[in-house]
Amino acid sequence: MTLGRFAPSPTGVLHLGNLRTALASWLSARRAGGRWIVRMEDVDGPRCRRDLGEDQLRDLAALGLESDATVLWQSDRSAAYREALAALHRASRLYPCRCTRKDLQLLASAPHTEDGLRPYPGRCRGRVWEGFEAVSAGSSRASGGGLGGHPEQSEQAVPPDGFVALRLCLPDGAVAWEDRLLGPQVDDPATLTGDPLLFRRDGCFAYHLAVVTDDGAQGVTEVVRGADLRSVTATQIRLQEALGLPRPSYAHLGMVAAPDGSRLGKRAGALGLAALVSRGIPSEEIIGWLGWSLGCLGRPEPCAAADLIQGFDWTQVPTEEVRVPAVWT
Numbered sequence: 001m002t003l004g005r006f007a008p009s010p011t012g013v014l015h016l017g018n019l020r021t022a023l024a025s026w027l028s029a030r031r032a033g034g035r036w037i038v039r040m041e042d043v044d045g046p047r048c049r050r051d052l053g054e055d056q057l058r059d060l061a062a063l064g065l066e067s068d069a070t071v072l073w074q075s076d077r078s079a080a081y082r083e084a085l086a087a088l089h090r091a092s093r094l095y096p097c098r099c100t101r102k103d104l105q106l107l108a109s110a111p112h113t114e115d116g117l118r119p120y121p122g123r124c125r126g127r128v129w130e131g132f133e134a135v136s137a138g139s140s141r142a143s144g145g146g147l148g149g150h151p152e153q154s155e156q157a158v159p160p161d162g163f164v165a166l167r168l169c170l171p172d173g174a175v176a177w178e179d180r181l182l183g184p185q186v187d188d189p190a191t192l193t194g195d196p197l198l199f200r201r202d203g204c205f206a207y208h209l210a211v212v213t214d215d216g217a218q219g220v221t222e223v224v225r226g227a228d229l230r231s232v233t234a235t236q237i238r239l240q241e242a243l244g245l246p247r248p249s250y251a252h253l254g255m256v257a258a259p260d261g262s263r264l265g266k267r268a269g270a271l272g273l274a275a276l277v278s279r280g281i282p283s284e285e286i287i288g289w290l291g292w293s294l295g296c297l298g299r300p301e302p303c304a305a306a307d308l309i310q311g312f313d314w315t316q317v318p319t320e321e322v323r324v325p326a327v328w329t
C-alpha cells in the first residue's frame with residue numbers, strides 16, 4: 001500500500017513552494033489509492049517552534065490536506081534515534097568527529113555542491129568511538145550497558161562532559177537511484193555530502209538520521225520533496241542500507257520562485273496561505289494554481305484538492321521551476 005508523506009520543518013510559514021510539495025505528495029498518494037501522512041521535522045531544537053508547526057497543520061487542513069494518521073513530531077522520537085545510532089555503532093559504522101566549523105572551512109578543497117555546502121572530507125575517519133557502552137559502564141547510573149537495548153536508560157548514552165558529534169562512515173562508490181520526475185540518477189555521496197553527521201555536538205540528532213529513521217519506522221513508500229534536497233538522496237539511501245531499511249521511491253520537485261525568478265525570500269516570504277487569503281485570494285484559487293502548476297489542469301481555475309486527484313500524473317508534472325503570479329505579490 002502506498003504511503004506518502006509531507007515532512008515540513010516548523011521554522012516558519014509554509015510558502016507556496018512548500019504547499020506545492022505538500023499537494024504533490026498528497027495527490028501522488030491519493031492517485032495510487034494510498035495513504036498520506038504529515039510529519040513535523042522539529043528535531044533541530046531552537047529553530048523549530050511548536051506553534052509554527054500547528055499553524056502549518058492548520059494551513060494544510062484549510063487546503064484539504066489532512067494527515068491520515070496522528071502527526072509525528074520528531075522531538076518525541078529521541079528513543080528511536082538512539083536505537084538507530086546504537087545499531088550503527090554495533091555495525092562499526094559510526095565515528096566521532098571533532099572537527100569544528102573553522103576546521104572544516106580550512107580543510108575545504110572540494111568545490112561547493114549544488115546546495116552550497118561542501119562535502120565532509122572524512123578527516124576524523126578512523127577515530128574510535130568508545131560508544132554508549134563505555135560511557136554507561138563508567139557512569140554511576142549505569143546498570144544495563146549500551147543504550148541499544150535499554151531505551152529507558154538511554155540518557156546514559158550522553159557523555160557527562162558534553163556531547164560528541166557522530167558521523168556515518170560511507171562505503172565507497174556511487175548510488176544509482178530513480179527519480180520519478182527526473183529519471184535515472186547516479187550520485188556519489190562522497191562528492192555531495194561526504195560522511196553525514198548523524199548526531200551533533202550540541203546534543204541534537206541530525207536531519208539525515210531523523211528523516212531516514214522515521215521514513216523507515218512509518219513505512220513511507222514514496223518521498224516527494226523539493227529539488228533542493230535532491231543532492232542528499234544518495235547519502236540517505238546509504239544510511240537506509242546501513243540500517244537495513246527499504247528504499248522508498250523519490251520525486252524531487254522544481255522550486256517555486258518569486259515572479260522575477262528570485263528565490264522566495266523575505267520580501268515574497270509573506271506568501272503563506274494566511275497572507276494570500278487576507279489579500280482576497282481564496283484558497284480554492286490557490287489550490288487551482290498549484291494543481292495547474294503540477295500539470296493537473298489545463299489552466300489555473302479555482303477548485304478543491306480532491307478535484308485534482310484524477311488529473312494527477314507524474315509524467316505531466318513539469319520539472320522546471322514555476323513562478324508565483326505577479327498579481328499575488
Ligand code: GLU
Nearest residue numbers: 007008009041211224225
Ligand atoms: N524537513 C525537510 C524540510 O522541510 C524536508 C525533509 C524531507 O522531505 O526529506 O526541508
